[in-house]
Amino acid sequence: MKTTTLPKPPRVGLVSLGCPKALVDSERIMTKLRSDGYDMSPDYAGADVVLVNTCGFLDSAKAESLEAIGEAIAENGRVVVTGCMGKEADVIRARFPGVLAVTGPQQYEEVVAAVHDAAPPVASPFTDLVPEAGLKLTPRHYSYLKISEGCNHRCAFCIIPQLRGDLASRRPDAILREAEKLVQAGTKELLVISQDTSAYGVDLKHATWSWHGRDVRAHMTDLVRELGSLGAWVRLHYVYPYPHVDSVIPLMAEGLLLPYLDIPFQHASPKVLKAMKRPANEAKVLQRLKDWRALVPDIAVRSSFVVGFPGETEEDFTYLLRWLEEAQLDRVGAFKFEPVHGAAATDMPDQVPDEVKQERYGRVMELSARISADKLAAKVGRTIDVLIDAVDGDTGGATGRSKADAPEIDGEVHLRDAGHLNAGDILSVKVEDADEHDLFGVPLQS
Numbered sequence: 001m002k003t004t005t006l007p008k009p010p011r012v013g014l015v016s017l018g019c020p021k022a023l024v025d026s027e028r029i030m031t032k033l034r035s036d037g038y039d040m041s042p043d044y045a046g047a048d049v050v051l052v053n054t055c056g057f058l059d060s061a062k063a064e065s066l067e068a069i070g071e072a073i074a075e076n077g078r079v080v081v082t083g084c085m086g087k088e089a090d091v092i093r094a095r096f097p098g099v100l101a102v103t104g105p106q107q108y109e110e111v112v113a114a115v116h117d118a119a120p121p122v123a124s125p126f127t128d129l130v131p132e133a134g135l136k137l138t139p140r141h142y143s144y145l146k147i148s149e150g151c152n153h154r155c156a157f158c159i160i161p162q163l164r165g166d167l168a169s170r171r172p173d174a175i176l177r178e179a180e181k182l183v184q185a186g187t188k189e190l191l192v193i194s195q196d197t198s199a200y201g202v203d204l205k206h207a208t209w210s211w212h213g214r215d216v217r218a219h220m221t222d223l224v225r226e227l228g229s230l231g232a233w234v235r236l237h238y239v240y241p242y243p244h245v246d247s248v249i250p251l252m253a254e255g256l257l258l259p260y261l262d263i264p265f266q267h268a269s270p271k272v273l274k275a276m277k278r279p280a281n282e283a284k285v286l287q288r289l290k291d292w293r294a295l296v297p298d299i300a301v302r303s304s305f306v307v308g309f310p311g312e313t314e315e316d317f318t319y320l321l322r323w324l325e326e327a328q329l330d331r332v333g334a335f336k337f338e339p340v341h342g343a344a345a346t347d348m349p350d351q352v353p354d355e356v357k358q359e360r361y362g363r364v365m366e367l368s369a370r371i372s373a374d375k376l377a378a379k380v381g382r383t384i385d386v387l388i389d390a391v392d393g394d395t396g397g398a399t400g401r402s403k404a405d406a407p408e409i410d411g412e413v414h415l416r417d418a419g420h421l422n423a424g425d426i427l428s429v430k431v432e433d434a435d436e437h438d439l440f441g442v443p444l445q446s
């Protein structure tokens, strides 16, 4: 019998650091490399070249990126660096003269070309097939959907606009095509991400494109309405608190969007917000939260806050605590201010000592844990929809998320008597118990 010996495809190792946006970049790069006939290597030893997708947002992220590059050099030796830290090619080359190539964020062609140079592809119809929806690094049942890149704001603590440039939105028809493919390939939840989701389409002057015979404006409201009609859960992240965010709340009431908003408020004290160059209308925000809850009582609001920003006094900080007590946000992430090279806040006077930052961080986390525990306790006895993330065949348990929980950053729902379920199932669950972060329950259907 004549057998065909397949050429061995070159293998690429990947270390992906940073935020979900960087993860989407990694997915795109790997999708392209897979379509060029590359295999992925799960370890350094089996890789012909290692790609390190770096994060350069904070100095601690840069340090982590440098460490990852060093490890890849030591373990494999053939390393291509990309991502946000690629903007600092000189720093990387000075420390690691042996890196094969350094490319910046979104330089997909350059990074793919660098991998081609380092480990030339072997053409083969058996190795260059790619799944319809591309190769994904998240589980099949949820997918990040990047709708734009860059940001037109200039928050004083942030260097994203320097790293990634001004807002550049994708065309709505291209986003919807990608989303439709993902849903057809099994995605049950689309996580809409960008640096500034509510600014979507500003750079395109909100022009209109045709999608399945309908006109769709490049505008957040129009885009998410169309995404909501695809049949998957749609979750909005990184929504800057513009007034027009109010217009997506009715879509949640209609069931087109998950009742979930991730809005980084960053602070509440008008003085600190002004210094941060953020909108300082915290009183209005409290009223808007009330209005949103009147329309969508189950809406879950997640936010992040920076404590210890330069000039933040104890009075500013207690203002924030009082505001949080009143706002009753469902999920709160806090960050201690970290000076970043190139950010305006780094050189501001009245830097807050580390021990004060730490103490304030502890107080915010304590308060938000208490609010979260109360809110979750109120769900005990209720029936909620849960999307299953993982099933444990040994214990007969499963872990999933409610509509109020984004993957990785929010809580989970732990289920008993659920060994028959599969990742990606969506089912009704009776909530039996709760703690500060998670819910516990049992499936209502088999």
Ligand code: SF4
Residues within 6 Å of the ligand: 151, 152, 153, 154, 155, 158, 159, 160, 161, 195, 196, 240
């Ligand atoms: S809106 Fe976000 S990405 Fe844009 S400058 Fe502010 S913190 Fe940075």
